[in-house]
Amino acid sequence: AQSVTQLGSHVSVSEGALVLLRCNYSSSVPPYLFWYVQYPNQGLQLLLKYTSAATLVKGINGFEAEFKKSETSFHLTKPSAHMSDAAEYFCAVSALGNMLTFGGGTRLMVKP
């Protein structure tokens, strides 16, 4: 079985501050891990993915995530938040090939 937990359904940061969105996973086999972003009234867009190559993964819009096997974590970070980063972010795990299991999502709010 596989599962994903995103700590914090809502995260608020000031513009220019560090963004840290937390994701912990459970998987019985080495997983593939994903972060998706959803802007209002839109579908999900892939931010980045971990596929067992480098543990530090860089994505679009300045985001990156680090795979830490010992902590079963895949936290998403961005050094400096921008107003346009306000959205909902989903972490997902695939340990069974084609199936993705999603976390509950974290809504990021960016204050001016």
Added chain:
Amino acid sequence: DAEITQSPRHKITETGRQVTLACHQTWNHNNMFWYRQDLGHGLRLIHYSYGVQDTNKGEVSDGYSVSRSNTEDLPLTLESAASSQTSVYFCASSDGTGASYEQYFGPGTRLTVT
């Protein structure tokens, strides 16, 4: 450019009516998925297909059906709409090969059952 489209984007229907939501992808992907998104529940898998004539039940399949007659389309049917099926529905596809299994999502259909 390849894409995945859903129609309609918004739908209001009455309890008990049959409703079909369309999903069309031009990625030529073998795998297609239907999810529903509700506050507090994230995305939950309804049905999925790994190819033509293949369909499988997901986590929340009761009251829904799908059929796959070609590679491009996976319509989702609500046999008898219920208020509990008011939700935003997303279709996704993936090629199921290679190293990543990432899924590409459509823009969603907002369904209201009154």
